[in-house]
Amino acid sequence: MKTLRALRSAFVAALVAASAPLVFAHHEPLAKFDDKKPVRIRGVVTLVDWRNPHAHLFVNVASADKVTNWAVELESPIDLEASGWSRTNLVPGDKIAVEGIAARDGSRQIWAKTVVNAAGHSLFVVNNAPPPMPLTPHPAPTWPDGQPRLGSSAGGEQGYWAFPSATALVENGVNAPMDEWGLLKNVNDASKVAPMQPWALQLYKERQERFLRDDPMYLNCKPPGGPRQFELNPGVQFVEDRVRQRIFVLIGSGNNNYRIIYTDGRSHQGQVGGDDENPLFYGRAVGKWENGTLVVDTRGFNEDFWFTNGGLPHTEQLKLIERISRPNFDTLKYDLTVEDPGAYTRPWSATWTLRWVGGRQMPRHICQENRS
Amino acid sequence: MKKLALTLLAVCLLAVPAIAQEGFPLKGSWLGTWAGNKIHGNDVLIVMSWDGKNISGEINPGTDNIKIRSASLNPDGWLVHIEADAKDKSGQALTYTIDGKIENLPLASRIVAGTWKDSRGNTGPFRIGRQ
Numbered sequence: 001m002k003t004l005r006a007l008r009s010a011f012v013a014a015l016v017a018a019s020a021p022l023v024f025a026h027h028e029p030l031a032k033f034d035d036k037k038p039v040r041i042r043g044v045v046t047l048v049d050w051r052n053p054h055a056h057l058f059v060n061v062a063s064a065d066k067v068t069n070w071a072v073e074l075e076s077p078i079d080l081e082a083s084g085w086s087r088t089n090l091v092p093g094d095k096i097a098v099e100g101i102a103a104r105d106g107s108r109q110i111w112a113k114t115v116v117n118a119a120g121h122s123l124f125v126v127n128n129a130p131p132p133m134p135l136t137p138h139p140a141p142t143w144p145d146g147q148p149r150l151g152s153s154a155g156g157e158q159g160y161w162a163f164p165s166a167t168a169l170v171e172n173g174v175n176a177p178m179d180e181w182g183l184l185k186n187v188n189d190a191s192k193v194a195p196m197q198p199w200a201l202q203l204y205k206e207r208q209e210r211f212l213r214d215d216p217m218y219l220n221c222k223p224p225g226g227p228r229q230f231e232l233n234p235g236v237q238f239v240e241d242r243v244r245q246r247i248f249v250l251i252g253s254g255n256n257n258y259r260i261i262y263t264d265g266r267s268h269q270g271q272v273g274g275d276d277e278n279p280l281f282y283g284r285a286v287g288k289w290e291n292g293t294l295v296v297d298t299r300g301f302n303e304d305f306w307f308t309n310g311g312l313p314h315t316e317q318l319k320l321i322e323r324i325s326r327p328n329f330d331t332l333k334y335d336l337t338v339e340d341p342g343a344y345t346r347p348w349s350a351t352w353t354l355r356w357v358g359g360r361q362m363p364r365h366i367c368q369e370n371r372s
Numbered sequence: 373m374k375k376l377a378l379t380l381l382a383v384c385l386l387a388v389p390a391i392a393q394e395g396f397p398l399k400g401s402w403l404g405t406w407a408g409n410k411i412h413g414n415d416v417l418i419v420m421s422w423d424g425k426n427i428s429g430e431i432n433p434g435t436d437n438i439k440i441r442s443a444s445l446n447p448d449g450w451l452v453h454i455e456a457d458a459k460d461k462s463g464q465a466l467t468y469t470i471d472g473k474i475e476n477l478p479l480a481s482r483i484v485a486g487t488w489k490d491s492r493g494n495t496g497p498f499r500i501g502r503q
Contacts, residue, residue, distance in 0.1 A: 197424075199396065202447035206477065214478040216394060303395030314396040315425060341424040342396060 016214070027053075028181035029101075031213035033073075037102040040103065041070055041110065045094045050077050050087035053367070055124075055217075057090065057115070059098065070108045072098050075126050078234075078363050081129045088354035090115075090123065128233075130163035132353045143242065147289050149327040150247070151238030159358035160252070161332045162235030166352035168310040168336070169194065169227060180233070182310020184208055193312065200313040200343040206313035216305055219255060221367035224254040225281040226298075226307030226320060230334050231318040234363050247287065247294070253365040261287040261296050268299050279316050281305055296322040315342030330356040393502065396422040396453065398445055404500030406470075406488040409485055410462050412436050418454075418500060431456050431468070438468070450474035452484050467491040470498055 038083040043061035048070065057072040074080060075088075090096065095118045103109040115123045140148040141156055152158040168182030176189040184190060190205045205260045208212060216222040229236055234252025241248065245264035251257055259282040279302035287296040298320045301307070307314045332354040339347040393400050402418045409416075412432065420429035420443065427445065438458040445452055450493035454470040472486025482502050489495035 056409055062488065176494060199445060199447045202450075203397065203477070210478065303399070313395060315399075315424070342422060343424075 001344065002045060008098070027169055027218045028179075028183055028212040028215070029073075029111045030179070030181075030183060031211040032103060032217075033101045033109075034104045035101050036098070037104075037244055039102040039110055040097070040099050041072075043070065043095070043098045045090050045092050045096060047092060048087050048090055052076055052078065052365070055080060055087075057096070057098075057112075059096065068108060070098075070110060072100070072112050074115070074124050076110055076365065079126050080124055082363060085124050089116065094118065096123075104325075110217070131330075131357060137330065140326040140329050144153040146292075148292055149240065150294065150324065150326060150332070151240055157358045159356055159360060160235045160237035160250075160362040161230075161231060162252070162357050162362075163355040164231050164233070164334075164352055165354070167231045169231075169308040169312055169336075169350050171195070171348045172351055178310060180293060180309075182231075182308065183212055184310070193310075194338070194348055195314070195345045197343055203313050204311055212311055213309050215311065218367075221255055222305040223257055223281040224251060225259075225283065225301060227304070227322070227334070227336050227350075228308050228315070228316070229254070229259065230352075231309050234365050235354070235357065236363050244366045250362065252362045254367065256364045256366050259285065261285040261294075263287045263289070263294075268297075279303075283318075283320070293323050293325040296320070296324065298322065313343050314338075314340050317342040332356070374436070390406045396445075397450065397474055397477060397482065398422065398484075400429055402484065402500040403503050404484075404498070406496060406498045408494070408496035409488065409490075410494070411466070411490070412438070412458065416498075416500060431458070441467075445474075450477055452486070458490075472498055 041059060043059040045057055046060050047058040049056040049058065052211050053076050055074040055077050057074065059070045059072055060067050061070055080275055097116045098110055099114045100110040100111050101113040111272060112124070113324045116255060117123055141153055142148055167180045168178055169229040171194050174192050175203055176192050177185040187208050191201055193204070196204060221326065229249065229251045232253045236252065237250040239248040239250060245262065247261040247263060249259040249261065251259065262285065266286060268286060279300050280289045281302060281304065283298040285296050285298040287294050301314065301316060301318045303314065303316055307318065318338070318340040321337040327333055333351070335349065336353045337347055337349045338344065376429050383443040398420045400420065400424050402420070404416055405414050406416045406499040407414060416432060418429060418431050419433055420440070422428055427440070427443035428441040429443065431440065436458065440454055440456045440458045443454045450473055452470070452474060453473045456468045458466055458468055460466060468488060470486065470488045473483055475483040480502065483499065485499045487495060
């Protein structure tokens with residue numbers, strides 16, 4: 001009987017795990033879990049499901065008269081493995097204690113804040129700290145013509161840019177606290193975030209009030225177009241093709257795709273043969289160097305994605321002016337002006353920095369469902 | 373046979389993904405019905421766009437070519453108001469007024485539901501879904 005029950009638990013866990021990619025897309029945790037519902041469980045691991053976008057532990061929790069199976073959600077295996085964890089840190093039969101927050105829908109799911117094994121060791125803690133900054137900043141590497149190198153260089157240090165100082169768009173000078181996913185701590189701050197038209201403000205508020213659960217980047221694997229690629233923790237990497245006068249921006253998340261910034265003086269038209277008028281996720285970007293700053297003018301965006309964490313709306317009238325510079329070896333400065341008369345009442349700007357992550361490869365988060 | 377037809381229908385419905393449109397909520401092509409409309413038929417197609425200040429568009433483009441004279445979207449409740457000048461088959465003018473509300477706003481396949489009426493006193497339920 002006991003064996004049968006164990007088999008049944010394992011079967012249920014496997015069934016839930018098998019459906020995980022459809023049910024548990026990568027997301028703002030608060031879209032699914034309620035931070036006002038703390039929960040603790042103690043139990044025995046029945047299954048470790050080490051799969052993107054989130055790893056899960058399935059745990060049998062015994063009470064006086066029955067055993068219930070809980071799903072414990074962790075960060076992505078990519079982030080966990082970058083912090084030294086693996087699928088073998090726990091195996092079925094291990095006893096654990098979990099503290100976290102409960103699912104909003106009342107199902108037996110937990111977003112884990114701590115996982116502690118029988119020996120009292122904390123497991124699956126993700127290290128999100130940026131690499132240490134040198135006391136004296138090193139100068140940025142340059143090309144022979146004096147322009148800063150934005151990316152890795154032949155014979156030089158390899159790396160990428162990550163750890164953005166801001167992970168959602170907020171107009172410069174505005175104080176509107178939010179979490180790393182762009183969820184406002186107080187939705188009443190919504191009107192301060194950017195000078196939105198009434199419809200855009202209401203849409204932004206409703207996205208916020210739904211805890212960003214409609215974000216098409218997570219629901220439908222839509223690319224992180226616009227400035228969003230510079231807001232995501234997996235980071236970006238520049239590949240500068242000086243001969244063909246273009247810069248590739250490789251994107252660590254959002255299907256691991258790329259964007260091209262042309263620096264050969266071409267116009268915004270004619271970048272996609274026979275498809276000039278078709279708006280794109282990354283728009284059409286042309287760049288030029290001004291006093292050590294790459295100034296990029298991008299237009300021609302479609303409206304099929306969120307251009308920032310947090311869900312600020314945009315329209316096809318969106319035009320971005322990005323000023324990208326490297327004030328020192330470890331710092332990339334990203335200065336953005338947003339012009340979109342379809343959604344905003346005036347142009348506005350936001351500025352943040354990214355950190356150089358040297359000697360490591362950019363992580364590859366790949367969204368595989370692509371259901372839309 | 374009936375089972376096969378139902379299965380094929382289900383497959384077709386599943387195979388037509390909604391195209392996301394995350395910008396101005398009324399922009400795009402909308403297909404549905406203005407039930408009881410004996411002048412321009414039961415089915416209606418509306419194409420709307422947004423320039424940042426005004427909503428423009430056309431009702432039944434290609435067949436009736438009814439230009440939208442004015443339209444508004446009140447984000448407080450997502451209330452939609454559309455006025456359009458049309459002509460009947462004899463060339464007589466009539467005006468349509470549509471009042472509705474956007475339902476399931478976050479979804480690409482959002483709906484506008486409400487009522488239509490014309491300047492001759494005809495009226496009926498109105499329902500269009502974004503394509």
